[in-house]
Amino acid sequence: MKLSTDDKRMLEDLCRENGVSAEKVLKLLDTVRDYEFKERRTGIYDALREILKSEQGART
Template sequence: MKLNDDDKKLLAELCSQHRVSFDKVIKLLDTERDFEFKERRTGIYDALREIVNSSSIEESKA
């Protein structure tokens, strides 16, 4: 997903405040964007679930 610098900064700040992985949110947004214009969005929930359930470096530090 293409975000301008101000949007990235705001998103990073919100992710930090809510203890959510910035990288994971970007991956979720990118995945939704990939499925956005498909006639059938088959597989989107599995793709999103895989991202949510994946561990990240940030989470293992917590």
């Protein structure tokens, strides 16, 4: 997901304040965007669940 410099800085600040990984949030947003225009969104919850479970991009 392409973000402006200001948006990226804001996301990183918010994630840091809340103990959330910015990389993980970006992965979640990318996944939602990938499913956005599909007629059926079968599998989206499984995909999101896998991202949340993953160690990569865990809390910073």
